[in-house]
Amino acid sequence: xxxxxxxxxxxxxxxxxxxxxxxxxxxxxxxxxxxxxxxxxxxxxxxxxxxxxxxxxxxxxxxxxxxxxxxxxxxxxxxxxxxxxxxxxxxxxxxxxxxxxxxxxxxxxxx
Amino acid sequence: xxxxxxxxxxxxxxxxxxxxxxxxxxxxxxxxxxxxxxxxxxxxxxxxxxxxxxxxxxxxxxxxxxxxxxxxxxxxxxxxxxxxxxxxxxxxxxxxxxxxxxxxxxxxxxxxxxx
Numbered sequence: 755x756x757x758x759x760x761x762x763x764x765x766x767x768x769x770x771x772x773x774x775x776x777x778x779x780x781x782x783x784x785x786x787x788x789x790x791x792x793x794x795x796x797x798x799x800x801x802x803x804x805x806x807x808x809x810x811x812x813x814x815x816x817x818x819x820x821x822x823x824x825x826x827x828x829x830x831x832x833x834x835x836x837x838x839x840x841x842x843x844x845x846x847x848x849x850x851x852x853x854x855x856x857x858x859x860x861x862x863x864x865x
Numbered sequence: 866x867x868x869x870x871x872x873x874x875x876x877x878x879x880x881x882x883x884x885x886x887x888x889x890x891x892x893x894x895x896x897x898x899x900x901x902x903x904x905x906x907x908x909x910x911x912x913x914x915x916x917x918x919x920x921x922x923x924x925x926x927x928x929x930x931x932x933x934x935x936x937x938x939x940x941x942x943x944x945x946x947x948x949x950x951x952x953x954x955x956x957x958x959x960x961x962x963x964x965x966x967x968x969x970x971x972x973x974x975x976x977x978x979x980x
Binding site: 788795798 | 869896905908955966970971972974
């Protein structure tokens with residue numbers, strides 16, 4: 755079993771819809787949680803960075819962490835065609851250099 | 866200009882050849898990393914370096930070596946390339962802040978094909 759599980763999709767939604775992405779994990783030591791966006795032929799770009807449980811909002815993006823369920827989510831409101839990309843979750847423990855990544859979910863927002 | 870620059874962006878080579886991928890950064894970060902990305906497997910860590918004199922193996926270091934020439938430069942070598950090393954390779958950097966893990970920032974990658 756992988757340490758971080760992420761549904762690869764693909765996920766296709768109409769413009770303006772809410773995109774919901776999630777990852778589950780098995781390592782209870784994880785404290786830092788990240789979401790990266792990766793466009794085709796580009797490197798992963800940091801979108802959200804959260805510590806421990808709770809919610810964080812940044813514009814149209816909301817990240818949620820539920821450590822009791824070992825489950826993290828990313829919501830994209832009012833989705834745009836420019837949001838079409840692969841979204842990667844990543845996480846690590848305290849003072850731990852190593853990031854554990856999900857395999858990524860490919861999202862297409864249809865105009 | 867990009868904060869993390871990787872060269873070359875694309876490379877096609879033959880089995881048995883020695884390949885070097887280079888990474889330079891202007892972010893002033895101490896920590897640098899090399900990953901490979903394969904479909905369905907996500908990103909896997911090859912090597913990481915916390916400073917010029919500190920080099921460490923990641924989870925898939927066999928067949929690879931690295932050199933940290935300066936704080937800003939970290940290169941990855943494939944001594945004798947084999948086809949299953951065909952992948953996307955990414956360099957990443959992060960800051961070092963005691964007591965708090967910092968996010969990593971990635972370059973745009975090198976697409977390597979080994980025939």
